[in-house]
Amino acid sequence: MKKIFMAFLMLSITFGSVQAQTKQTTTDLPNISVIGNFLGTHTTNETTFDVKEIEFSFQHYLYPSVKADIFTALHKEEGGERHFELEEAYITFSDLLGVMIPDSDFNLGIGALVGKKLLNIGKINPLHPEQRDFVNRPIVIKQFLGEEEGLSSEGAQLSYNLPFDFFSQLEMGVWTASSHEEEIGEEHEETSIEYSNRIFNTRLWNSFIIDDSKEIEVGFSYLIGNASSAIDNDKQTIYGMDITYTHELGTNQELKFQSELYQALYGDEGEDRAIQSGGFLSGFMKFNKYYQTGIRYGFLGKHGDEGLVKNQWSSLLTRQLTDTSKFKVQYNTGENVDNTLSAQFIFGMGPHSHVLQ
Amino acid sequence: MYYNKFKHLLSVVFILTCLMGNLYASPLKVVAITEDFASIATSIGGDKIEVKSLVKGSRNLHDINPKPSMVMMVRKADLLIRLGMDQDSWIDGLIQVARNNKIFFGKNGYLDCSHEIKKLEIPTTNIDGNMGDVHKSGNPHYWLNPNNGKIIAKEIRDRLIILDPKNEQFYSKNYTSFARKIDIKLNEWQKRMAPYKDFQIVTYHKVWPYFFDVFELHAIGELEPLPGIPPTSRHLMSLETMLKKTNSHKLVLSASFYPRQVGESFSKKIDAKYASVPINVGSLGIKSYIGLFDYLVEEITK
Numbered sequence: 134m135k136k137i138f139m140a141f142l143m144l145s146i147t148f149g150s151v152q153a154q155t156k157q158t159t160t161d162l163p164n165i166s167v168i169g170n171f172l173g174t175h176t177t178n179e180t181t182f183d184v185k186e187i188e189f190s191f192q193h194y195l196y197p198s199v200k201a202d203i204f205t206a207l208h209k210e211e212g213g214e215r216h217f218e219l220e221e222a223y224i225t226f227s228d229l230l231g232v233m234i235p236d237s238d239f240n241l242g243i244g245a246l247v248g249k250k251l252l253n254i255g256k257i258n259p260l261h262p263e264q265r266d267f268v269n270r271p272i273v274i275k276q277f278l279g280e281e282e283g284l285s286s287e288g289a290q291l292s293y294n295l296p297f298d299f300f301s302q303l304e305m306g307v308w309t310a311s312s313h314e315e316e317i318g319e320e321h322e323e324t325s326i327e328y329s330n331r332i333f334n335t336r337l338w339n340s341f342i343i344d345d346s347k348e349i350e351v352g353f354s355y356l357i358g359n360a361s362s363a364i365d366n367d368k369q370t371i372y373g374m375d376i377t378y379t380h381e382l383g384t385n386q387e388l389k390f391q392s393e394l395y396q397a398l399y400g401d402e403g404e405d406r407a408i409q410s411g412g413f414l415s416g417f418m419k420f421n422k423y424y425q426t427g428i429r430y431g432f433l434g435k436h437g438d439e440g441l442v443k444n445q446w447s448s449l450l451t452r453q454l455t456d457t458s459k460f461k462v463q464y465n466t467g468e469n470v471d472n473t474l475s476a477q478f479i480f481g482m483g484p485h486s487h488v489l490q
Numbered sequence: 491m492y493y494n495k496f497k498h499l500l501s502v503v504f505i506l507t508c509l510m511g512n513l514y515a516s517p518l519k520v521v522a523i524t525e526d527f528a529s530i531a532t533s534i535g536g537d538k539i540e541v542k543s544l545v546k547g548s549r550n551l552h553d554i555n556p557k558p559s560m561v562m563m564v565r566k567a568d569l570l571i572r573l574g575m576d577q578d579s580w581i582d583g584l585i586q587v588a589r590n591n592k593i594f595f596g597k598n599g600y601l602d603c604s605h606e607i608k609k610l611e612i613p614t615t616n617i618d619g620n621m622g623d624v625h626k627s628g629n630p631h632y633w634l635n636p637n638n639g640k641i642i643a644k645e646i647r648d649r650l651i652i653l654d655p656k657n658e659q660f661y662s663k664n665y666t667s668f669a670r671k672i673d674i675k676l677n678e679w680q681k682r683m684a685p686y687k688d689f690q691i692v693t694y695h696k697v698w699p700y701f702f703d704v705f706e707l708h709a710i711g712e713l714e715p716l717p718g719i720p721p722t723s724r725h726l727m728s729l730e731t732m733l734k735k736t737n738s739h740k741l742v743l744s745a746s747f748y749p750r751q752v753g754e755s756f757s758k759k760i761d762a763k764y765a766s767v768p769i770n771v772g773s774l775g776i777k778s779y780i781g782l783f784d785y786l787v788e789e790i791t792k
Contacts (some may be wrong), residue, residue, distance in 0.1 A: 198594050200586070228591040244589045249705060294565060294589060295557060298557035302587070340558030343766075345546055348557050384747035421749070456552055456623050457720050484579065486512055 145331070161194035163201075166483030170262045175474040178299040181205075183209045186234030186262065188220065190483075198227040205262070208282075220261075221285060223248030235370050244292040251285045253304050253336045254354040255375045255393045266417050267388075268475045269432040269461040274447050277371055277397055286310045286332055301341040308332040310359060332358030346381040370398040389417040407437025417449075425451040431467075457481035506672040518654055521563045522571040523578055524551070525772035526633045527603065529643065531535075531571060533668040534646050537763075538567075538657050548768035551624070551630070552718075554775065556580045559602055564588040567599065568646050570651060571646065574604030577630035596651050603642045607632045607669060610699045622716030634769060635700035636676050639779055640669045662701050675780055679787045690736060692729065692762070694744035697769055701786070711746075713752060716780070733760045743790070745769045765789050 168188040174181050188206040195201050196463045204220040223246050226232055230241040238279035251259040257270060258278050270281060288308030295301040310332050334356040336339040341349050354373035375393040382388055394412035415429035427449040434442055445467035465473045517540040520526040528543040535541065544560050545551065551573065555568035564581075565588040572578055585593060585653060590601035609628035617624045632638045647665040649656045683705040691702075694713045702709060711732070715725040733740060744753040750766050757764035766781075767789045769775055776785050 194595070197596050198591065225586060227586050227589050228594065231594075238591075238592050240589075242589050244586075283518050292589075294561075294587075299561075300562050302558075337557070342559045348559055350558060379555075379557070384549060387555070422550075455619055460620065484576070 134281070139466075163191045164484045166192075166481060167480065168261070168263050171239050171478045172268070173476045176471045178471075185209055188261070189337060192484075194243055196232065197466050200225045200227070200269045216280075218299045219249060221248070221250050223250045242294055244397060246292070247288075249285055249287045250290070250450055251283045252278075252306065252308065252332070252356070253290075253338075254278060254284065254334055254371070254375060255352065255373050255395075256350075256391065257393060263479045263481060266391075266415070266425075266427055266451075266475045267429060267449055269447075269465070271393070271413035271415075271429065272433045272443055272470065273393070273395055273413060273431055273460075274411070276411060277395055278367075284310070287410070288332075299342070300338075302336070302338045304338070305335045308334065308358075334358075348379050350377040350379075351375070358390075368399070368401055372396050385419065385422045387417075388417040389419075391415045391417070397457070407439075410434040411434045423453050425453070426460045427451075432458055441469045443470055446471045495654065499769060500660075503670065507537045508610050516562070518568045519566050519782065520569045520571065521567040523573045523581065524549075524770050526770050526779055527571045529575070529771045529777075529782075530639060530643050531569075531646050534632050534643055534661055534664045536660065536664055538654065538660060539650065543595045543772070544584075545770075547772040548770040549743075549745055551577050556584050558587075560584050561588045564593065565590050568650060569593070569599045569601060572600075572602045572604075573630060573633075574602035574630075575609070575627040575630040577627075587682055598649065599646060601649050604630070604632065606641050606645060607638055608702065611696070615659050622714070623718030623757055629696060629699050630698050631769065632700050633779075635674050635699065635704040636679070636783055637704060638700060640672050643653055643668050649711070659703050671780060675783065676704070679783055682731065683707070686741065690733060691732070691741045691743055692756070692760075693742075694748040697745045698743065713756060715743075723754075723776075726752075730756070730759055733762075739763070740792070743767070746773065748774075 153252045164401040166189070168189070168190070169184070170186040170254050172183050172185040186206050186208050188204055191201075191203040199465055201224050203222045206220050207215055208218055208220055209215050228240070229245050230237055230239060233250075253259050255274070257265070257274050260283075262281075270283070275281070286308030288306055288385060290304055290306035291301060292304045295303055304486070308331065322405075334354065336352060336354045338352045339350065341351070350373040352373075354375070356369070356373075359368055370377040373395045375391060376391070378390045380388045392412065392414040394410075396408065396410045398406045400406040411427055411431070412434035413431035415427060417425065418426040419425040426448075429447040429449070431445045431447070432443065445465055447463055448463045449461060449463045454460060458478070459477075461477045461479070463475045463477070465475070466472070510652075516693055520531050520535065520537065520539045520541045520545050522531055522541060525543045525547070526546045528541045531539065531541050542563050544563060545554055549626060561584055564584045567590060568584070568591040570581075572581055585595075588654075590599075593599065594600060609632070611625075612628035613624055613626060617626055633642065643665055647661045650661045654661075687706050687708075689707070690710050691707055692711050692713060693709050696709075696712060698707075698709065698718055699727055701707070711729050711731070713721040713726065740757075740760055742753050742757040742762050742764045743762075744750070744766045746766050746768045748766075754764055767786055769774065771777065771782050772780060772786070776782050
């Protein structure tokens with residue numbers, strides 16, 4: 134019943150907006166978008182096709198420099214159940230002082246964010262499926278930060294651009310991790326990642342210009358709390374480093390290398406703590422407006438003395454159909470991972486946008 | 491003793507005054523989306539402003555990946571000049587990350603130059619992907635009409651006067667000079683382009699409506715079957731059949747960031763002149779907004 138009501142509400146708002154846009158009237162409706170993620174996979178054991186996710190986004194400025202972003206989604210889980218979920222809902226204050234003292238011209242440069250958000254740990258975790266280069270997330274990210282949905286939490290974050298001649302942004306957040314809820318009939322189940330602890334995360338994101346066409350980004354992330362998908366209620370400390378090198382080769386041609394390395398320590402200080410490491414390295418080439426290709430190597434070490442070492446190779450071909458729709462084919466193979474062929478079609482309707490990440 | 495304290499105080503006041511003086515004397519930092527807008531801003535602001543552009547050279551503004559280095563420019567800007575018309579929505583993300591309250595929407599440091607432009611090709615019906623990538627706010631390539639360059643210059647002049655009123659006369663004088671130069675050059679460009687009014691012109695993409703408007707040229711089709719959809723053999727064949735029926739002179743015109751090969755081979759098939767040209771300042775040694783039109787007119791008419 135709740136699902137039907139939610140769907141009805143979404144459709145009412147969406148059609149209201151469309152009608153208003155059609156008539157070219159001035160409205161105070163938010164920007165409303167729909168993103169579809171259709172995914173087909175083939176492994177040695179099974180072949181599936183899923184309407185994996187339909188995302189509805191609502192974006193609107195509430196006040197100069199205060200923006201609300203809400204992303205809800207209809208997900209399909211591995212069991213075949215479909216559920217509505219609040220993926221992200223946050224308010225961004227780009228000028229915290231200006232909101233408190235509107236007459237002030239002083240620029241403190243501190244931004245704040247409150248609400249539920251995919252945490253800024255590395256470059257991949259905060260991305261939605263339509264923003265990612267590859268169909269799926271690397272095995273290390275899945276292990277440390279949750280499966281395909283990523284690690285999102287409710288709380289607050291402060292951001293500050295450090296006063297250097299290069300881009301350097303420091304972010305610090307305190308969060309209560311959100312469990313991944315499913316609605317099955319009248320019951321609720323919590324699956325996948327279980328979180329009960331507070332999470333503290335910090336990220337230092339730097340970027341250096343090599344020349345007009347080349348740029349290198351280096352980020353350092355730190356997280357303490359329970360963010361493990363492997364063991365319930367296990368405290369983790371995660372250290373991460375990410376490097377992204379982009380080279381614009383010409384109009385609509387770009388080469389990108391990206392790597393993220395993580396190490397997780399499980400348990401509290403003073404205990405016998407297990408260590409697990411992992412990372413990935415990817416290369417991505419955009420030939421022109423329409424075709425892109427990529428290759429990725431990912432690895433994940435043992436959880437202490439347990440489990441298996443995993444290695445995964447992925448290759449990708451993307452065909453960009455329009456500005457808002459693309460088709461991707463990806464093949465994954467490796468050691469202790471399934472050989473998987475994935476085909477994904479992602480499309481967008483409406484003026485959906487994300488902040489620079 | 492009091493005399494010494496007074497001397498120290500006087501020194502501090504003197505140093506602070508010098509520092510403040512330096513601060514006020516420093517040029518306004520202007521960040522423009524492309525080098526076209528940067529060039530116009532330089533014509534108006536001269537040495538009173540320091541101009542940078544986010545996008546260098548001739549680029550399809552659809553396909554810009556915002557980068558952290560752009561945040562650095564926006565963060566220090568006193569004035570941000572945008573194209574607007576939903577074409578540069580990626581700048582919103584830069585503003586959000588830069589957290590520079592001078593250039594937030596509605597502030598004096600935020601300038602969307604499209605406001606006073608008479609916009610072309612605003613859709614009158616519902617739009618969707620069935621029509622290709624249609625811009626809901628109209629065709630955004632408005633800087634390609636030199637008369638719109640004067641409107642952009644006027645907007646920049648007005649904003650610079652608000653931000654730096656003591657140099658009002660300087661900005662006004664520069665605007666008058668810029669507008670006069672455009673008028674003189676436009677007359678010259680129009681004379682040179684006049685023979686092309688009778689040409690049958692095919693463009694790669696709908697980049698040129700504002701350019702065609704000012705020079706009274708007529709596009710009879712695009713190589714793209716729909717905006718943003720790459721040319722197909724079937725579409726090119728039907729275009730070829732249509733064009734071969736006429737004896738008029740023909741021109742295939744393309745922005746240089748579109749694939750050259752398609753336009754070149756199509757122009758040979760229909761025995762047309764072919765021009766692949768940049769549409770922004772910064773490419774192929776084009777140094778100014780007026781220089782852009784000098785180049786375009788020269789390339790089309792040679």
